[in-house]
Amino acid sequence: MNWQPTNLSNNKVCLIPLKEDDFEELFAVASDPLIWEQHPNKNRFQRPVFQNFFEGAIQSKGAFIIKDALTMEAIGSSRFCNYNKAANQIEIGYTFFARKCWGKLYNKSVKDLMINYALQLVDSVHFFVGAENFRSQKAMEKLGAIKIREVVMPYYGEPDRLNFEYEIKKTSPG
Numbered sequence: 266m267n268w269q270p271t272n273l274s275n276n277k278v279c280l281i282p283l284k285e286d287d288f289e290e291l292f293a294v295a296s297d298p299l300i301w302e303q304h305p306n307k308n309r310f311q312r313p314v315f316q317n318f319f320e321g322a323i324q325s326k327g328a329f330i331i332k333d334a335l336t337m338e339a340i341g342s343s344r345f346c347n348y349n350k351a352a353n354q355i356e357i358g359y360t361f362f363a364r365k366c367w368g369k370l371y372n373k374s375v376k377d378l379m380i381n382y383a384l385q386l387v388d389s390v391h392f393f394v395g396a397e398n399f400r401s402q403k404a405m406e407k408l409g410a411i412k413i414r415e416v417v418m419p420y421y422g423e424p425d426r427l428n429f430e431y432e433i434k435k436t437s438p439g
Contacts, residue, residue: 268326268327268345268346268348268355269282269326269327269328269329269345270382273329273378273379273382274334274378275334275374275377275378276334277333277334277370277371277374278331278332278333278334278340278371278374278375278378279331279332279333279334279337280329280330280331280343280375280378280379281329281330281331281332282328282329283322283323283328283329283330283342283344284323284330285323287330287339288316288319290330290339291319291330291339291342292312292315292319293339294339294340294341294342294361294362294363295309295310295315295318295342295361296310296312296315297310297363297364298310299364300361300362300363300364301361303395303397303398303399303400303401304361304395304397304398305395305396305397305398305420305426305427305428306318306420306423306424306426314423317421317422317423318359318421320421320422321359321421321422322342322344322359324421325344325345325346325359327344327345327346328342328343328344328345328359329342329343329344330342331343331362331371331375333366333371340362340363340365340366340371341360341361341362341363341366341371341375342359342360342361343357343358343359343360343361343375343376343379344357344358344359344360345357345379345383346358346359347391348387352389353387353388353389354387354388354389354390354391355383355386355387355390355391356390356391356392356393357376357379357380357383357390357391357392358392358393360372360375360376360401367400372404373404373407373408376404376408377408380408380433384433384435388434388435389432389433389434389435390432390433391430391431391432392405392410392430392431392432392433393416393418393428393429393430393431394428394429394431395426395427395428395429396415396426396427396428396429402429405431408433409433410431410432410433411431411432411433412429412430412431413430413431413432414429414430415427415428415429415430416428416429416430
């Protein structure tokens with residue numbers, strides 16, 4: 266199943282499949298320490314830590330660089346991951362945005378595109394949010410996602426962290 270379509274866009278954002286040569290452009294966004302202050306890995310603004318994150322994104326074959334639809338400037342990243350055929354579900358995660366995008370409907374625009382695409386192919390979409398990431402927890406609630414459990418999650422090349430799992434089903438609003 267193709268979890269990396271090349272045509273996810275709206276009037277706010279363009280999601281473009283992540284490529285190796287996107288590293289510098291995306292790291293320029295990710296190098297802001299305040300982006301990661303509530304994240305389980307608070308050091309992801311550091312180049313070697315972000316390099317590990319980026320390698321995991323490339324290996325996922327479902328990651329996007331997010332660009333502002335008007336300026337085509339890189340503003341963040343998100344990805345599809347951990348497709349579960351038996352449960353007919355996919356995860357959307359590893360999302361981050363430049364601070365200048367916070368509170369301006371960029372996250373909602375991206376998630377709407379990804380959720381609508383995914384729910385054409387699966388019955389539910391899952392999200393894992395760090396237990397201390399209050400901003401992202403509120404964003405999940407605004408999307409209509411329901412918290413279904415707490416779980417310790419592995420991170421690619423990083424320590425395991427406590428996360429909250431959220432779900433949106435085909436029949437859920439949002």
